[in-house]
Amino acid sequence: MKIAQRFYLREVLSGLVLTGRHFFANMGKHVAHALGRKNARGAVTIQYPEERRPLSPRLRSLHRLVRREDGSPRCVACMMCETVCPARCIYIVADEHPNPEIEKMPARFDIDLGKCVFCGFCVEACPEDAIRMDTGILEFSSYSRRGMIYTKEMLLALEPAGADGVPRSPVPIPPDRIV
Amino acid sequence: MILDFGIVLGRVAFVMMFILNLGGLLTWVERKQSAIMQDRIGANRASIFGLRIMGLFHPLADAIKMLTKEDFLPARADRFLFKLAPFVSVFFGLVAFASIPFGDTLRVGERVIPLQAVTLNVGLLYVFAMLSLGVYGVMMAGWSSANNYALLGGQRAAALMISAEIAIGASIMGVVMWYGSLSLQDIARAQGELLFGWIPKWGIITQPLAFILFLTAGIAATKRIPFDMPEGESEIIGYFVEYSGMKFGMFAMADFLETVVIAGLTTSLFLGGWQVPYLYDTGFRFPWGAALDLPHLLVVLLQVGSFSLKIVLMIFLMMLIRWTLPRFRYDQAMRLGWLGLFPLAILNIVITGAILLAWGTRP
Numbered sequence: 197m198k199i200a201q202r203f204y205l206r207e208v209l210s211g212l213v214l215t216g217r218h219f220f221a222n223m224g225k226h227v228a229h230a231l232g233r234k235n236a237r238g239a240v241t242i243q244y245p246e247e248r249r250p251l252s253p254r255l256r257s258l259h260r261l262v263r264r265e266d267g268s269p270r271c272v273a274c275m276m277c278e279t280v281c282p283a284r285c286i287y288i289v290a291d292e293h294p295n296p297e298i299e300k301m302p303a304r305f306d307i308d309l310g311k312c313v314f315c316g317f318c319v320e321a322c323p324e325d326a327i328r329m330d331t332g333i334l335e336f337s338s339y340s341r342r343g344m345i346y347t348k349e350m351l352l353a354l355e356p357a358g359a360d361g362v363p364r365s366p367v368p369i370p371p372d373r374i375v
Numbered sequence: 376m377i378l379d380f381g382i383v384l385g386r387v388a389f390v391m392m393f394i395l396n397l398g399g400l401l402t403w404v405e406r407k408q409s410a411i412m413q414d415r416i417g418a419n420r421a422s423i424f425g426l427r428i429m430g431l432f433h434p435l436a437d438a439i440k441m442l443t444k445e446d447f448l449p450a451r452a453d454r455f456l457f458k459l460a461p462f463v464s465v466f467f468g469l470v471a472f473a474s475i476p477f478g479d480t481l482r483v484g485e486r487v488i489p490l491q492a493v494t495l496n497v498g499l500l501y502v503f504a505m506l507s508l509g510v511y512g513v514m515m516a517g518w519s520s521a522n523n524y525a526l527l528g529g530q531r532a533a534a535l536m537i538s539a540e541i542a543i544g545a546s547i548m549g550v551v552m553w554y555g556s557l558s559l560q561d562i563a564r565a566q567g568e569l570l571f572g573w574i575p576k577w578g579i580i581t582q583p584l585a586f587i588l589f590l591t592a593g594i595a596a597t598k599r600i601p602f603d604m605p606e607g608e609s610e611i612i613g614y615f616v617e618y619s620g621m622k623f624g625m626f627a628m629a630d631f632l633e634t635v636v637i638a639g640l641t642t643s644l645f646l647g648g649w650q651v652p653y654l655y656d657t658g659f660r661f662p663w664g665a666a667l668d669l670p671h672l673l674v675v676l677l678q679v680g681s682f683s684l685k686i687v688l689m690i691f692l693m694m695l696i697r698w699t700l701p702r703f704r705y706d707q708a709m710r711l712g713w714l715g716l717f718p719l720a721i722l723n724i725v726i727t728g729a730i731l732l733a734w735g736t737r738p
Contacts, residue, residue: 205587208700215699219412226411241416 277318332357464512468632474498528613532605538712545720563648578645
């Protein structure tokens with residue numbers, strides 16, 4: 197250990213210079229921002245509820261059920277997703293489809309988001325491209341477990357996110373949050 | 376008579392308001408300064424009617440939160456000491472500032488008002504004593520909580536205080552020898568003289584080693600990072616584990632008050648106190664011959680302003696240190712105090728003494 201190191205002083209000073217430089221550089225940017233230079237940012241913070249990070253298009257967000265042209269689900273209740281799901285969070289009850297050319301349709305299609313691990317296996321397994329995770333919706337919370345269960349009607353109503361990754365449909369409000 | 380009483384009350388009130396408001400504001404300074412140093416924004420959510428003013432309401436929100444929280448008392452705690460401890464801590468933090476001068480004298484007609492709360496001719500020892508007594512609150516808290524970790528924290532506080540106080544005491548000896556007084560007002564006045572005709576004789580110039588030693592030991596005395604062994608939030612939580620609500624807040628406040636006191640003491644010992652370079656009673660007298668006469672009131676305002684500015688700068692520096700350096704381990708801090716700061720302070724006394732002897736008279 198060198199003598200200079202034993203006195204800490206030089207290292208302490210270089211540390212203080214580093215943090216002090218950050219302080220004054222950021223302070224200058226904050227002042228410039230306040231004076232009107234809007235592209236000057238003194239912090240890397242994204243102030244969440246007002247500002248949002250742009251999401252990657254491949255991000256796996258809240259599921260949605262893809263609709264046919266007549267608005268019925270594209271899903272044929274083949275149970276592939278329910279089978280592949282490692283968290284066993286999908287529950288499907290199959291039913292006859294009125295159209296004889298289509299074999300089945302789901303009478304119930306519930307996803308328990310409290311259990312879902314967002315692995316995306318259901319999307320990959322689906323032979324009909326009937327379930328996707330591209331809504332861009334991340335804020336689904338609930339005060340109860342029941343509120344985390346999303347039904348077929350809720351999932352069918354969702355739209356894919358826009359090109360900028362911003363959700364186009366509102367977050368479905370679970371029943372226990374409706375006051 | 377009543378006027379005299381009012382003046383004394385005014386002096387005390389000024390100092391009290393100064394230190395209390397500054398101490399309260401420091402929670403905001405701490406949050407914001409650390410955030411800006413770390414490329415963050417910092418707490419800015421507390422708002423009144425949508426008005427945020429850069430998070431300045433957060434200290435207020437903190438106070439409301441702490442006052443409305445449960446005031447927990449451990450079952451086996453020493454009830455009296457447990458309740459007394461935070462008050463002891465805050466009290467000595469508050470009164471320590473009393474003998475630090477924030478200006479020279481203010482002359483109103485016949486009256487000469489000294490600008491400090493208490494005029495003591497041993498003011499330096501007084502501040503020093505009050506700072507040391509502050510640790511009793513911490514030790515009481517550690518003892519009365521009936522919690523091993525709190526006790527450890529209290530003992531560490533005592534050990535740290537002893538090693539820091541010795542270094543503080545030894546380092547200010549050099550200053551006392553140089554300026555020949557224990558009165559902070561006299562020391563501040565003496566720092567207005569000029570060395571070689573143009574350098575202000577501030578303590579940082581005449582006693583540079585003592586300045587570094589005093590600042591290091593002073594930061595240790597505030598019990599904040601890098602010397603936060605009494606607290607040690609990553610290992611023992613420290614002397615206030617069992618405290619909640621406003622009592623906990625008072626310990627936090629005591630730390631901030633001590634920061635202000637150390638900043639004030641550093642200012643008056645090493646940064647010229649209320650001195651503005653080349654500003655005298657009647658106005659500026661520059662060493663190159665220029666002069667600028669100023670009215671008395673303006674001179675006093677400049678002095679008080681300069682004192683406040685220096686304190687704020689010192690606090691900035693101390694916050695910068697607190698948010699830059701990692702904490703010392705307990706044994707490292709002890710070693711630094713006893714084997715680093717203390718011998719160097721003794722060396723400083725010896726060098727100062729030798730210079731004073733060689734100079735014959737006080738330079």
